[in-house]
Amino acid sequence: MTEVTNPEQPPRTPTPRPGGRTARVRADVVAATLAEVTEKGYDGLTVEAVATRAGVHKATLYRRWGGVDGLVAEALASSADQPWPLPDTGDLRQDLRRITQEVFSVFTDPELGPTPTALISAAQRSDVGAAALRAFFAARHRQAAEVAERAVARGELPTGTDGDEVVRAATAPLYYRLFVTGEPLDARTAERAADAAALAARAGLFASPPAEPDDRNASDDRNDRNDRNDGDGDGGGGDESSQA
Amino acid sequence: MTEVTNPEQPPRTPTPRPGGRTARVRADVVAATLAEVTEKGYDGLTVEAVATRAGVHKATLYRRWGGVDGLVAEALASSADQPWPLPDTGDLRQDLRRITQEVFSVFTDPELGPTPTALISAAQRSDVGAAALRAFFAARHRQAAEVAERAVARGELPTGTDGDEVVRAATAPLYYRLFVTGEPLDARTAERAADAAALAARAGLFASPPAEPDDRNASDDRNDRNDRNDGDGDGGGGDESSQA
DNA sequence: CTCGTAATGCGACAGGAATCGCATTACGAT
DNA sequence: ATCGTAATGCGATTCCTGTCGCATTACGAG
Numbered sequence: 410m411t412e413v414t415n416p417e418q419p420p421r422t423p424t425p426r427p428g429g430r431t432a433r434v435r436a437d438v439v440a441a442t443l444a445e446v447t448e449k450g451y452d453g454l455t456v457e458a459v460a461t462r463a464g465v466h467k468a469t470l471y472r473r474w475g476g477v478d479g480l481v482a483e484a485l486a487s488s489a490d491q492p493w494p495l496p497d498t499g500d501l502r503q504d505l506r507r508i509t510q511e512v513f514s515v516f517t518d519p520e521l522g523p524t525p526t527a528l529i530s531a532a533q534r535s536d537v538g539a540a541a542l543r544a545f546f547a548a549r550h551r552q553a554a555e556v557a558e559r560a561v562a563r564g565e566l567p568t569g570t571d572g573d574e575v576v577r578a579a580t581a582p583l584y585y586r587l588f589v590t591g592e593p594l595d596a597r598t599a600e601r602a603a604d605a606a607a608l609a610a611r612a613g614l615f616a617s618p619p620a621e622p623d624d625r626n627a628s629d630d631r632n633d634r635n636d637r638n639d640g641d642g643d644g645g646g647g648d649e650s651s652q653a
Numbered sequence: 654m655t656e657v658t659n660p661e662q663p664p665r666t667p668t669p670r671p672g673g674r675t676a677r678v679r680a681d682v683v684a685a686t687l688a689e690v691t692e693k694g695y696d697g698l699t700v701e702a703v704a705t706r707a708g709v710h711k712a713t714l715y716r717r718w719g720g721v722d723g724l725v726a727e728a729l730a731s732s733a734d735q736p737w738p739l740p741d742t743g744d745l746r747q748d749l750r751r752i753t754q755e756v757f758s759v760f761t762d763p764e765l766g767p768t769p770t771a772l773i774s775a776a777q778r779s780d781v782g783a784a785a786l787r788a789f790f791a792a793r794h795r796q797a798a799e800v801a802e803r804a805v806a807r808g809e810l811p812t813g814t815d816g817d818e819v820v821r822a823a824t825a826p827l828y829y830r831l832f833v834t835g836e837p838l839d840a841r842t843a844e845r846a847a848d849a850a851a852l853a854a855r856a857g858l859f860a861s862p863p864a865e866p867d868d869r870n871a872s873d874d875r876n877d878r879n880d881r882n883d884g885d886g887d888g889g890g891g892d893e894s895s896q897a
Numbered sequence: 898c899t900c901g902t903a904a905t906g907c908g909a910c911a912g913g914a915a916t917c918g919c920a921t922t923a924c925g926a927t
Numbered sequence: 928a929t930c931g932t933a934a935t936g937c938g939a940t941t942c943c944t945g946t947c948g949c950a951t952t953a954c955g956a957g
Contacts, residue, residue, distance in 0.1 A: 429953090429954075430904075430905080430952090430953065430954070431903090431904070431905090431954085434904085434905080451778070452778060452779065455943095455944085456944080456945080457943090457944080457945095465905080465906090466905065466906050466907070467944095467945085468905080468906075468907080468945090468946080468947085469904080469905055469906075471945065471946075472904090472905085473904090476945080529833070530777060530778075533774060533777065533832065533833075533835075534695070534696065534774075534778070535696070539835045540835075542833075542834065542835055543834060543835045543836065546833070546834040546835075546836075547834075574845070577826060577829065577830075577834075578826060578845075578846070578849055580829075581825040581826040581828075581829035582821060582822060582825040584825075584829050584833045585821065585824075585825035585828050585829055585833075586821075588777065588832060588833050589773070589777075589786075589790070589828045589829075589832050589833070590786065590787060590790040590791075590821075591777075591783045591784075591786055591787045591790075592787065592790075601818070601822075601853075601858055601859065602822070604853070604858050605822055605849060605850070605852075605853035605858050606849070608849075608852055608853055608856055608858070609845075609848070609849035609852055609853065612852055614845055614848050614849050614852070615845065673923090673924070674922090674923065674924070674934075674935080675924085675933090675934070675935090678934085678935080699913090699914085700914075700915080701913085701914080709935080709936090710935065710936050710937070711914090711915090712915095712916080712917090712935080712936075712937080712938095713934080713935055713936075715915065715916075716934085716935085717934090717935095720914095720915080
């Protein structure tokens with residue numbers, strides 16, 4: 410979709426003008442978008458309201474961002490830069506607890522929570538927003554994976570452990586409640602999730618498959634009622650039947 | 654908002670008429686909503702399109718369901734009835750694997766997937782949809798929790814284990830990818846999630862707090878060794894922070 | 898400082914979504 | 928079979944979102 414730079418010939422936008430005004434407009438719009446999405450929620454997010462608040466004509470917003478989708482994506486991209494505090498306690502479980510605790514704190518804080526909550530919810534709606542979300546979480550994962558990598562370096566986790574996956578396992582239950590089921594989130598859940606992830610990581614569940622072409626694909630054996638315990642701790646059961 | 658029964662006077666809806674036509678209209682509308690949301694996605698979901706497809710006037714839809722939100726909630730509520738196949742292999746890990754495998758299969762199936770995917774995404778947007786979503790997942794959790802309860806009965810899990818929480822732990826990573834980060838989902842992730850949940854459940858991480866006979870393994874090393882970095886607002890202990 | 902033009906401001910217009918009052922249908926009880 | 932009324936059909940109307948053409952501003956090069 411997005412036409413990007415041609416490595417051969419730098420496309421050279423006719424006369425790029427990243428001028429001061431453009432930058433100012435962008436900053437104002439991002440701030441206005443965040444404020445609006447926080448107040449009104451994503452349902453009440455209107456291009457015109459953002460334009461009015463930012464002191465910019467709505468046509469400009471439509472031209473540059475295409476609509477609400479682009480505004481949200483832009484705001485999300487801007488938010489992706491700010492790094493979270495990364496714990497380093499020397500213990501994986503503790504680090505993961507800090508991370509999940511941080512997620513819990515931010516999203517449940519009546520002051521800070523609504524903004525990222527509304528932002529993520531809004532981003533899920535459109536394609537551009539979804540792309541921005543993927544980039545956002547990819548950055549988060551990559552950043553937070555360091556706690557797992559340090560654990561590997563300490564010998565706390567087996568070599569080849571997928572740090573991103575450890576982080577995902579720890580935080581998924583929180584986001585699951587926040588953005589899927591809509592269930593309330595409590596500190597206990599945050600701890601449990603971290604502990605469970607640490608446990609699984611120590612057990613080697615997130616270690617990359619060395620080279621085990623063990624092909625027992627779990628296709629459809631849901632009828633047979635007992636094939637209990639197919640070899641414990643195999644961990645590498647499935648193949649990558651990656652479908653979009 | 655909805656004025657409900659007055660305890661004194663039996664409310665007696667003037668003359669309830671759950672007649673044949675009303676039911677037919679409802680069924681048609683639900684079917685049309687599912688078809689529309691599958692084809693057009695949520696963004697392209699229009700009351701008029703649903704009305705046209707269902708052969709019902711749009712004013713009727715606005716009156717009975719209030720808008721797109723209500724349509725989605727209705728469709729979701731209808732979908733909540735159909736039970737998923739519940740495995741019973743005699744082994745918790747296997748059961749959980751079947752469940753996550755089922756989730757994976759349904760949502761990645763190019764035929765079946767789009768409908769529930771679009772439905773859940775759509776439901777996240779409005780309040781009524783969110784309420785329907787909570788009910789939907791509550792039903793799912795309650796149903797699937799049986800695999801954990803059977804594991805408790807078998808002595809495979811400690812008494813007092815929260816079955817819903819086990820199910821959440823197993824499925825959260827899948828929904829996290831599907832509906833939060835937007836990352837692709839593969840069979841391996843499904844297995845890992847199930848295995849990790851089973852591991853954590855066996856370790857007693859999901860046992861209810863009231864009577865915790867002994868949870869040493871879960872909290873023995875909670876004393877943080879050396880937290881450099883942030884000023885530890887939390888205290889790694891975490892146990893003292895009672896669940897809300 | 899002067900000039901070319903990208904970027905924005907501005908207002909009008911189109912297009913669809915949501916609402917309202919009234920006529921018509923058909924459910925359900927007598 | 929008949930009747931009262933809930934439920935639906937129907938069209939007009941209002942409101943708002945998104946788009947377009949043109950005038951104006953101000954960035955950046957000379």
